Amino acid sequence: MRQLLSLLLLSLVALFFAPRASAADYHEQLVLRPLPLSALLASFNFRSNTTLSAFEAHNFRFFPRSLGQILQHAGTRELHLRFSLGRWDAESWGARPWDGAREGGTGVELWAWLEADTDEEADRKWRTLTNALSGLFCASLNFIDGTRTTRPVMSFQPEGNHPNSAMTNVHLLYGVLPHEVVCTENLTPFLKLLPCKGKAGIATLLDGHKLFDASWQSMAIDVRPVCPPGGECVLEMEQTIDMVLDIERSKRPRGNPIPRPPPAHELKCDTAKPYHSGDTCFPADYNANQDWSLSQIFGKTMKGTCPLTDPNVPPVCLQVPNSRGVYITEGATEKKNLDLVSRCYEIAPDTPEFEMVLPRPESSEESGQAVAVQEVVKPETPLLYAERSFTGHGQEHGGVQTILRNPSPDTKVEFIYMETLPWFMRIYLHTIEARIEGQAGSSKQDPLIQEVYYRPAVDRARGTQLEVRMRIPPASTVFLTYDFEKSILRYTEYPPDANRGFDVAAAVITILNPNPNATSPRFAAYNLRTTSLLCSLPTPDFSMPYNVIIFTSTAIALAFGGMFNIIVRRFVAADEGPEMTLTAIKERLRKRFGGLLQKYRGKGG
Amino acid sequence: MSARRPLDTGALGGASSSKNTTDAVISDNAAPCAVADEPSSARKQPPPEKASDVRRRTYVIVSFWLIVLLLGLPIWWRTTTIHRANLPLDEMLDWADGKACRPVFPLRISIRANSLQEQEAQNLLRLTQHALDDLNDFSGHHLRLQLSPPAAEETHNGDDGAALTIRLIPGESTTSTLDPYAPVLDITYPPNSIPSPTSSSSSLATYVAGQLRSTFAEEQAIISFLLSNNSIPSEHRPQGLTPEAAESLSKRTTRSLKYAPTYHLTFSLFTSGPLPSSWDIEAAIDEFMKPVLNVLTPIHNFTIDTQVQLYASPGVQSQILSKEDLSSFINAAEWPLSPSIGGAPTINFIVFVGNQTILAAPREPPKTEDGLSTSQSWLVPQWGTVYLLSLPSDTTHVSAATLRQPLLTFTSHLLSLTGTPQSGSLPLRLSTLARIRSADLLLRASSTLGSLARLALALPSISIPGSVADGVSKTMTHLRLACETLGGPEGLAHARIAEAEAERAFFEKSMVGQLYFPDEHKLAVYLPLLGPVGVPLLMGLLNEIKAWRKRRRERAERGAEKKKE
Known part of the structure; x- marks a missing residue:
C-alpha cells in the first residue's frame, strides 16, 4: 500500500523536478480520498514558481506580489506558515496526507529561515515578518513575540536548495499561536494569493462554510527556493489545503443545517442482526454508505479549470478502488492509474462546470459486510501514534504525559520530539522519563532518550524549548513524562477569558528519514503533531486590586483614626461633655431650621 | 428624660472610667447627686485642663499636619506627576505662524552676452533688473540677474548655481527660445536694440524681463499659492492670485x-x-x-x-x-x-x-x-x-x-503626481519642482511644529518624552538652515530632514496612545484612603483652632476683668 502511494508521489516528484523551461510554472490538483467512518479527505495543492531573477527584479507573475515583497523586506529565505483546526484521527484515518509535512498544530504555526548577521537583526526581521504576515492573513501573528518564538536546533531542516555559502548567516525561527482560531478571514487572503483566485479551477470548491466545518483542516503556505539540476533556480510557493469532511454533515442543506433525526424509512440498519425488525435498528457501518457528489459535499460544482495550470497535471484525482463506478460531467475524461486504487480526471478547458458523483456501490445491498470493506481504500498505517495529555491535579503542579506507539512489527522509529512551552509552565527537567509499557525502566544499552536539547524559560521573556531525540523499538508503546510547576501571573497578564485556561502548543514530532537518498531526499520521513493542551492556572479574582485598596484603606483608617483620637481627644465624664442624645439633636435641628419650617408652613396655610 | 439620665451617664461613665483621668472618675461618682440637685440645669463643666495637656495636643496636631504637608504631599506629587519635557512652545508657534522665517527664493539668472562689450552688457543688465523689479509684485520670489564672465562659456550650464542662463545672441529680430534639454533661454536681438549707456529704458531689457517673468510665472504662482494656504502673515503674501488660478492650483496640489x-x-x-x-x-x-x-x-x-x-x-x-x-x-x-x-x-x-x-x-x-x-x-x-x-x-x-x-501616459501622470509644474522645458520644470518641494516641506514642518505646540498646550495631562523635545530642537535647527539656503539643493535636504524629524516628534508612539485614566478611577482609589484618614485629621485641626480661639477670647476677657478690677 505504502509502496503504491510512494510510487504515486514519486511520479509527482519526478514530474516536478523534470527540467522545464517554459511551462509548468503553475499547477493545481485536488485529490479526494474517502476515509473510513463516512469521512472524505480533500487535498488541494497549488504550486506556483517564479525564477529567482524575476523575483529579485520585483516582477511578479504567478507569485503573489503582496507576499513577495514581505519576503524581500524581511530577508526570508524559506517560509512555512500553517493554519490548522481540529484533530486528525490517526486510529481510524491512518497516515496523514503529505506524510504530515503540510500540517501544523492547532492554531497558527510559522517557521522561517531568515538572513541576518546577528541574532538581534534576525529578531528584528522576524518581527517585521510576523507583523506583515499578520496584516496579510488577518491573523494575530503579530502576537508571536519573544515568549512564543524559539530557535529549534534539531527538529527542522530547510526543504529548499540553499547554496552552502548562504546558509552560514541564516537563522531559523519558529513561532506558534495555539490560541488562534482559524476562520474565513484567513481563507480569503489565502485564495487571493492564487493566480486564478477563487474564480476558476479547483479553488472554486473552497468555501469558508464547508472548510471550517470540517473535522480537521490545515492550510499551509510553503515558500522555498528550488534548484533543479541543470536549470535555473526558482522560488517555489506551494499552497495546500487539506480537510477531512464528514460526509453526512456536509450533505446537510445549507438552508437547513440543524441536524434532525431521519425518518424511520431512511435509517440505515444492519439487516444481518438477528434482532432487526420494524422497530429495532442497529446502525450499519458507515463505510457501506459512502455516496456523494462534488456539489453535495462542497456546496457547489467546480467552475472549469484554471487556464494557467500545467496541462500535464490532471486537476482532480480520486482514490477509490477501480471496481467502483463514478459518474462525471461530459467533457472530462477518466484515467485509471496502474495502482488500481486511484484515478484522475482530465477536464477540457471549455467545460463550464465539472461535477462528479460517487454512487453507492451496487453490490453492498445484497452481500453486506464482505464486500463493503472494498469500498474504501484501506488507510495506510502511520509510522507512529502520539497522544499527549496532562496528569496531576491542583493549581500548583502538574505533569505532561505523551504516549508514543510504534505500530510497526519489525522496524524501530527514531524521531525528535519538540515542545515549546509557555514560560509560566516551569518544567523540572530531572523528572523527564521515558519507559516502555510493561517494563520498569529503559535499558542501558539502547536508551529510549538519545539526546536532549533544553533551553530553559526566562520569566516573561522566553518560553521553554525542549527537543528530545528518541528511538522506539518495534511494536512497543512508550510513555514520556515530565512534571512542571505553574507560576502565578501578574494581574494584567491574564487574558480576558482567564478561566478558560492557557493553550499549550502542540508538540512537533519529526520522524527521521533512516537513509536520505535521491528518491526520498527529505530530512523527515514523517511529521506529526499532538493536539494542543489547555493548561489552567490559578486565576485571581479580578476585582482584587480594588478590594485590596478598600481593605487596606479601611485597616489604615481604623488604626489611624483610633490612634489619632486617643492622642488628640480629651476624655471627660459623660455628663460633662456636650449633650448627644436624640432629643438634643432634635432640639438643635429645630433651633436651626424651625424658623424656616414655620415660614414654609405659613406660606402653605 | 431626666429620670433616664443617671442611668445613662452611669453606664457611660463606667465604660470610660478606665481610660479617664482621676478627675473624671470623681466627677462620675458625683454625677447622680448633681442631677438630683438641679434637674433643669444642663451639664456639669469638666474640670479645667492642665496647660501642659493643651500644649501637648497642639503639638500632636501640628506635627501630624507637618508630616502630611512636608512628606506626604511631595511624595504624592512626585509619584503621580506626568513627565513633560520642555518644549520651546513660543518658538514653535512662531514657526507655524511664519514669523520665524520669511520664505525668500533668490533666483540667480546669469546673462551670457559674449558679443557685447562689458560696459554695454552691464548697462543692459541694470535696465533689465529695473524692469523686472517693476514687474514683480511678490517679494518672496526674487529674480536677480548677474553677468557671467565670457570665460565661463565652455563650462557646463548651471554649475555656478544659476537657475537659468540667458544667452544673448545677435540676430535678425527679437525672439526667444527655451532650450529643451538645459536651463538655457536663448534670446536673439537685432544689433540696434542695444541700449546706449545713457538711456534709461530699452525695449530689449523690457522684452527680456517679460520673458523671464513668463518663464517663472507658474513657479511663482504655485509658491504664492502654497504660502497663501499657510498661516504666513499677509505682508509677505503675494497679491493678484486670481480665484480661477488659485482653484486650478489647488486642484493640482491636491492631486500630487x-x-x-x-x-x-x-x-x-x-x-x-x-x-x-x-x-x-x-x-x-x-x-x-x-x-x-x-x-x-x-x-x-x-x-x-x-x-x-x-x-x-x-x-x-x-x-x-x-x-x-x-x-x-x-x-x-x-x-x-x-x-x-x-x-x-x-x-x-x-x-x-x-x-x-x-x-x-x-x-x-x-x-x-x-x-x-x-x-x-x-x-x-x-x-x-x-x-x-x-x-x-x-x-x-x-x-x-x-x-x-x-x-x-503613466510617465506624464507620474510627473503630475509628483507635483511637477506643467510649463517650461523639462530641466526648468525639475529645478522648479525642487524649489516648490522645499517650500512645501518647510511649510509642512512648520505647521507640524505648530500642531505639536498646540497639542501640548491643549492636553495638559499628556506626557511629553525627551525624544520629542529632541526631535523638535533638531527640526528647528534644520528649519533655520533650510530657511537660510532656500532655493538651493541644501535647502531641500535640510527641509527634508526637518519635515521627517517633525513628523517623528509629532507621531511619537508614547504620545499617540495617551494613557486613559479617568477621574472616577482616581476617586475610587483616593477616597477610601483619604476619606477615613482625612476626616479625623481635619476635624482635629478645626477643633484645635476653635479651642485656641476660645482660649484667646477667654484670656482677653480675663484680662479685661482684671483691668476693671
Missing part, C-alpha cells in the same frame, strides 16, 4: 502626492478573464519610463515592482463608464494593491485589459492636448493611474510595443 524621498511604483496588469497572463513590462519600462525616472533622481528615488492579476472584476460592471463610475472602478476589496511595506508611498499604475470604454461627458469636450487621456485612462489623485487597454480576446502576451501608449 506628499513629498517622499522614495516612491514605490507598482505596475499591475489586471485582466477581467484568464488572458493575457504575461507582459513585457520590464522592457517597456526601460524604454519608455526610465529616462524620466533618471531625470527625477536628484529629487526622488524610485523602486519598481510589477504584477499580473487574472480574473479581476472591476468595481463597475457597465460597458461604458461615466465620470461617476471612475471613482468606484478600482475594486479595492479584491484587487491586491496593498501599499509597499518599506515605508515609501506607493504609486499604482494599472493596465486593465477589458473592453470597457469611458464616456466623455458631453458638456466637457476632450481637451486637445490630452484627448487620449480622457478616452482611455484617468488619474486617481494621490494614488496613481488606470489605463484601459482593449486587446483581442485571444491575446496571451502583451508586447512592449502595445505597452508604449500606456507607459507614456
Whole structure:
C-alpha cells in the first residue's frame, strides 16, 4: 500500500523536478480520498514558481506580489506558515496526507529561515515578518513575540536548495499561536494569493462554510527556493489545503443545517442482526454508505479549470478502488492509474462546470459486510501514534504525559520530539522519563532518550524549548513524562477569558528519514503533531486590586483614626461633655431650621 | 428624660472610667447627686485642663499636619506627576505662524552676452533688473540677474548655481527660445536694440524681463499659492492670485502626492478573464519610463515592482463608464494593491485589459492636448493611474510595443503626481519642482511644529518624552538652515530632514496612545484612603483652632476683668 502511494508521489516528484523551461510554472490538483467512518479527505495543492531573477527584479507573475515583497523586506529565505483546526484521527484515518509535512498544530504555526548577521537583526526581521504576515492573513501573528518564538536546533531542516555559502548567516525561527482560531478571514487572503483566485479551477470548491466545518483542516503556505539540476533556480510557493469532511454533515442543506433525526424509512440498519425488525435498528457501518457528489459535499460544482495550470497535471484525482463506478460531467475524461486504487480526471478547458458523483456501490445491498470493506481504500498505517495529555491535579503542579506507539512489527522509529512551552509552565527537567509499557525502566544499552536539547524559560521573556531525540523499538508503546510547576501571573497578564485556561502548543514530532537518498531526499520521513493542551492556572479574582485598596484603606483608617483620637481627644465624664442624645439633636435641628419650617408652613396655610 | 439620665451617664461613665483621668472618675461618682440637685440645669463643666495637656495636643496636631504637608504631599506629587519635557512652545508657534522665517527664493539668472562689450552688457543688465523689479509684485520670489564672465562659456550650464542662463545672441529680430534639454533661454536681438549707456529704458531689457517673468510665472504662482494656504502673515503674501488660478492650483496640489524621498511604483496588469497572463513590462519600462525616472533622481528615488492579476472584476460592471463610475472602478476589496511595506508611498499604475470604454461627458469636450487621456485612462489623485487597454480576446502576451501608449501616459501622470509644474522645458520644470518641494516641506514642518505646540498646550495631562523635545530642537535647527539656503539643493535636504524629524516628534508612539485614566478611577482609589484618614485629621485641626480661639477670647476677657478690677 505504502509502496503504491510512494510510487504515486514519486511520479509527482519526478514530474516536478523534470527540467522545464517554459511551462509548468503553475499547477493545481485536488485529490479526494474517502476515509473510513463516512469521512472524505480533500487535498488541494497549488504550486506556483517564479525564477529567482524575476523575483529579485520585483516582477511578479504567478507569485503573489503582496507576499513577495514581505519576503524581500524581511530577508526570508524559506517560509512555512500553517493554519490548522481540529484533530486528525490517526486510529481510524491512518497516515496523514503529505506524510504530515503540510500540517501544523492547532492554531497558527510559522517557521522561517531568515538572513541576518546577528541574532538581534534576525529578531528584528522576524518581527517585521510576523507583523506583515499578520496584516496579510488577518491573523494575530503579530502576537508571536519573544515568549512564543524559539530557535529549534534539531527538529527542522530547510526543504529548499540553499547554496552552502548562504546558509552560514541564516537563522531559523519558529513561532506558534495555539490560541488562534482559524476562520474565513484567513481563507480569503489565502485564495487571493492564487493566480486564478477563487474564480476558476479547483479553488472554486473552497468555501469558508464547508472548510471550517470540517473535522480537521490545515492550510499551509510553503515558500522555498528550488534548484533543479541543470536549470535555473526558482522560488517555489506551494499552497495546500487539506480537510477531512464528514460526509453526512456536509450533505446537510445549507438552508437547513440543524441536524434532525431521519425518518424511520431512511435509517440505515444492519439487516444481518438477528434482532432487526420494524422497530429495532442497529446502525450499519458507515463505510457501506459512502455516496456523494462534488456539489453535495462542497456546496457547489467546480467552475472549469484554471487556464494557467500545467496541462500535464490532471486537476482532480480520486482514490477509490477501480471496481467502483463514478459518474462525471461530459467533457472530462477518466484515467485509471496502474495502482488500481486511484484515478484522475482530465477536464477540457471549455467545460463550464465539472461535477462528479460517487454512487453507492451496487453490490453492498445484497452481500453486506464482505464486500463493503472494498469500498474504501484501506488507510495506510502511520509510522507512529502520539497522544499527549496532562496528569496531576491542583493549581500548583502538574505533569505532561505523551504516549508514543510504534505500530510497526519489525522496524524501530527514531524521531525528535519538540515542545515549546509557555514560560509560566516551569518544567523540572530531572523528572523527564521515558519507559516502555510493561517494563520498569529503559535499558542501558539502547536508551529510549538519545539526546536532549533544553533551553530553559526566562520569566516573561522566553518560553521553554525542549527537543528530545528518541528511538522506539518495534511494536512497543512508550510513555514520556515530565512534571512542571505553574507560576502565578501578574494581574494584567491574564487574558480576558482567564478561566478558560492557557493553550499549550502542540508538540512537533519529526520522524527521521533512516537513509536520505535521491528518491526520498527529505530530512523527515514523517511529521506529526499532538493536539494542543489547555493548561489552567490559578486565576485571581479580578476585582482584587480594588478590594485590596478598600481593605487596606479601611485597616489604615481604623488604626489611624483610633490612634489619632486617643492622642488628640480629651476624655471627660459623660455628663460633662456636650449633650448627644436624640432629643438634643432634635432640639438643635429645630433651633436651626424651625424658623424656616414655620415660614414654609405659613406660606402653605 | 431626666429620670433616664443617671442611668445613662452611669453606664457611660463606667465604660470610660478606665481610660479617664482621676478627675473624671470623681466627677462620675458625683454625677447622680448633681442631677438630683438641679434637674433643669444642663451639664456639669469638666474640670479645667492642665496647660501642659493643651500644649501637648497642639503639638500632636501640628506635627501630624507637618508630616502630611512636608512628606506626604511631595511624595504624592512626585509619584503621580506626568513627565513633560520642555518644549520651546513660543518658538514653535512662531514657526507655524511664519514669523520665524520669511520664505525668500533668490533666483540667480546669469546673462551670457559674449558679443557685447562689458560696459554695454552691464548697462543692459541694470535696465533689465529695473524692469523686472517693476514687474514683480511678490517679494518672496526674487529674480536677480548677474553677468557671467565670457570665460565661463565652455563650462557646463548651471554649475555656478544659476537657475537659468540667458544667452544673448545677435540676430535678425527679437525672439526667444527655451532650450529643451538645459536651463538655457536663448534670446536673439537685432544689433540696434542695444541700449546706449545713457538711456534709461530699452525695449530689449523690457522684452527680456517679460520673458523671464513668463518663464517663472507658474513657479511663482504655485509658491504664492502654497504660502497663501499657510498661516504666513499677509505682508509677505503675494497679491493678484486670481480665484480661477488659485482653484486650478489647488486642484493640482491636491492631486500630487506628499513629498517622499522614495516612491514605490507598482505596475499591475489586471485582466477581467484568464488572458493575457504575461507582459513585457520590464522592457517597456526601460524604454519608455526610465529616462524620466533618471531625470527625477536628484529629487526622488524610485523602486519598481510589477504584477499580473487574472480574473479581476472591476468595481463597475457597465460597458461604458461615466465620470461617476471612475471613482468606484478600482475594486479595492479584491484587487491586491496593498501599499509597499518599506515605508515609501506607493504609486499604482494599472493596465486593465477589458473592453470597457469611458464616456466623455458631453458638456466637457476632450481637451486637445490630452484627448487620449480622457478616452482611455484617468488619474486617481494621490494614488496613481488606470489605463484601459482593449486587446483581442485571444491575446496571451502583451508586447512592449502595445505597452508604449500606456507607459507614456503613466510617465506624464507620474510627473503630475509628483507635483511637477506643467510649463517650461523639462530641466526648468525639475529645478522648479525642487524649489516648490522645499517650500512645501518647510511649510509642512512648520505647521507640524505648530500642531505639536498646540497639542501640548491643549492636553495638559499628556506626557511629553525627551525624544520629542529632541526631535523638535533638531527640526528647528534644520528649519533655520533650510530657511537660510532656500532655493538651493541644501535647502531641500535640510527641509527634508526637518519635515521627517517633525513628523517623528509629532507621531511619537508614547504620545499617540495617551494613557486613559479617568477621574472616577482616581476617586475610587483616593477616597477610601483619604476619606477615613482625612476626616479625623481635619476635624482635629478645626477643633484645635476653635479651642485656641476660645482660649484667646477667654484670656482677653480675663484680662479685661482684671483691668476693671
